[in-house]
Amino acid sequence: VAEKQTLGFQAEVKQLLQLMIHSLYSNKEIFLRELISNASDASDKLRFEAINNAALFENDPELQIKVTFDKAARTVTISDNGIGMSRDEAIEHLGTIAKSGTKEFFSRLSGDQQKDAALIGQFGVGFYSGFIVADRITVDTRRAGLAASEGVRWESAGEGDFTVEQIDKSARGTDITLHLREGEDELLSVWKLKSIIRKYSDHISLPILMKKEEWDDEKKETVLKDEFETVNQASALWTRSKSDITPEQYTEFYKHVSHDFEEPLAHTHNRVEGRSEYIQLLYVPKRAPFDLWDRNKRGGIKLYVKRVFIMDDAEQLMPVYLRFVKGVIDSSDLPLNVSREILQESRDVKVIREGSTKRVLGLLEELANSDDQEQKDKYATFWKEFGQVLKEGVGEDHANKERIAKLLRFASTHNDNDAQNVSFDDYIGRMKEGQDKIYYVTADNYAAAKNSPHLEIFRKKGVEVLLMTDRVDEWMLSFLHEVEGKELVSVAKGDLDLGKLEDEAEKKEHEKTETEYKDLVEKMKTALADKAKDVRVTFRLTDSPACLVADEHELSGNLIRMLKAAGQ
Numbered sequence: 001v002a003e004k005q006t007l008g009f010q011a012e013v014k015q016l017l018q019l020m021i022h023s024l025y026s027n028k029e030i031f032l033r034e035l036i037s038n039a040s041d042a043s044d045k046l047r048f049e050a051i052n053n054a055a056l057f058e059n060d061p062e063l064q065i066k067v068t069f070d071k072a073a074r075t076v077t078i079s080d081n082g083i084g085m086s087r088d089e090a091i092e093h094l095g096t097i098a099k100s101g102t103k104e105f106f107s108r109l110s111g112d113q114q115k116d117a118a119l120i121g122q123f124g125v126g127f128y129s130g131f132i133v134a135d136r137i138t139v140d141t142r143r144a145g146l147a148a149s150e151g152v153r154w155e156s157a158g159e160g161d162f163t164v165e166q167i168d169k170s171a172r173g174t175d176i177t178l179h180l181r182e183g184e185d186e187l188l189s190v191w192k193l194k195s196i197i198r199k200y201s202d203h204i205s206l207p208i209l210m211k212k213e214e215w216d217d218e219k220k221e222t223v224l225k226d227e228f229e230t231v232n233q234a235s236a237l238w239t240r241s242k243s244d245i246t247p248e249q250y251t252e253f254y255k256h257v258s259h260d261f262e263e264p265l266a267h268t269h270n271r272v273e274g275r276s277e278y279i280q281l282l283y284v285p286k287r288a289p290f291d292l293w294d295r296n297k298r299g300g301i302k303l304y305v306k307r308v309f310i311m312d313d314a315e316q317l318m319p320v321y322l323r324f325v326k327g328v329i330d331s332s333d334l335p336l337n338v339s340r341e342i343l344q345e346s347r348d349v350k351v352i353r354e355g356s357t358k359r360v361l362g363l364l365e366e367l368a369n370s371d372d373q374e375q376k377d378k379y380a381t382f383w384k385e386f387g388q389v390l391k392e393g394v395g396e397d398h399a400n401k402e403r404i405a406k407l408l409r410f411a412s413t414h415n416d417n418d419a420q421n422v423s424f425d426d427y428i429g430r431m432k433e434g435q436d437k438i439y440y441v442t443a444d445n446y447a448a449a450k451n452s453p454h455l456e457i458f459r460k461k462g463v464e465v466l467l468m469t470d471r472v473d474e475w476m477l478s479f480l481h482e483v484e485g486k487e488l489v490s491v492a493k494g495d496l497d498l499g500k501l502e503d504e505a506e507k508k509e510h511e512k513t514e515t516e517y518k519d520l521v522e523k524m525k526t527a528l529a530d531k532a533k534d535v536r537v538t539f540r541l542t543d544s545p546a547c548l549v550a551d552e553h554e555l556s557g558n559l560i561r562m563l564k565a566a567g568q
């Protein structure tokens, strides 16, 4: 059907549009970055599909992005000759939000404009950011491979609905035309648009073209020529040498690949040569995404093969416990027609994954071990956001277990607060004369851990105990039995062996007491026969009269509660 159809936005889109227009106004220039980023993605997708179907290039193989404006009509247009959209795709992609973490995002909105602006940024602003500067957006698009008559015009004023109609569009790809709001005429200038592009989109690997401007002596003003020029560097950023890339360019590239609004926490950029050749540019974000705990979530790595984009979210390139890492890996060894199935079995991929894992751990170590306060603070931020995920690595990545263990941070009786900032090395450095074990207690939360009766004897002797309160801790500890040759011991399990921390006099005293109370203990054992496995005289308590203790080889109370909660 060729006639125009009016359709409603998904309710969430309406809400997002309202929020965006109001809370991102002070950041309005980012609309251009978002639209150019989409044009670049669309070109990547075309190049990828064309690997198996060269006809998609339709005699127009030079992929590029054009930014033009019309002063009289007060419009700015961003055009690409990428993959384009079919009618159904336009309705789906420009009318709904199909992102994981959407529910979580909407549930966290507070109504406080500043806080919500940060949340929207984190969620990803995307196409709808055009409405910050435009009161109407027209999208003319045709999917590569479809007939010229199968073009689509999508149009909306960014309120409740949008229209779609069929149009003729001879050129493949998408033209996005912004009808500027009152007061946005500043954008109708070569100089202004160029400076925004250079600031936010210089890293885009395709040429971004604008019409040349020239001084006209007769008219006494600059006039636009019909000739285009490239206004960005137009080479894939990761292929450039480190010394040619500014921190700002690294940051903007991160925003492009991650769809994040904030700058990253840290990055690592390397060219690996030898048996396996690849380039990696990997970033650690500042903040956990909304879907960090989503089991269906895929990784954040874009795979390129010899500069050609192959796929987003190539989860095989990063272990699951580093799923928060974003970036690009460009391999020189993999075939262009590589599929997810092939990736699964490829030896090259295994080599890349191992190499990338080492790089990321190295990057984290640099932050963690730095003497520079700023770097240390970065590690603290990292730990707060992603520490629980990193802990999964202790169980998942046997080869790097030791390295990961050294990156772990815990709350401890050494500090009087719940901050997780004590490493095993810190702990070992403070061990008492004669102490050869690392002591810890697990509990549901900090208050419960800190007030555990099991800690009494340790307090008395001035021995530090690590307080473990994250859900993953018990699971993690089942893979971690010692660190630097020091056994990890729960203070709540079995016969607490304080080893040399107990002096001879104390041992004698204990033996004497045990004999004294033998009869009483036997009576209690009989009385509690079906409730307790054993009853013992204890020396681990100094204030409390009694406590429950798990057998050395049994699940602890906390883990039992956790498994029950998980329905096991």
Ligand code: ADP
Residues within 6 Å of the ligand: 034, 038, 039, 041, 042, 080, 082, 083, 084, 085, 093, 094, 124, 125, 126, 127, 128, 174, 259
């Ligand atoms: P994101 O880029 O994070 O997917 P956006 O809101 O920026 O989200 O874009 C939504 C979707 O619209 C894209 O995923 C894509 O499918 C489609 N889209 C947007 N711009 C273009 C374009 N220039 N060419 C083809 N598809 C596009």
Ligand code: MG
Residues within 6 Å of the ligand: 034, 037, 038, 126, 127
């Ligand atoms: Mg986008």
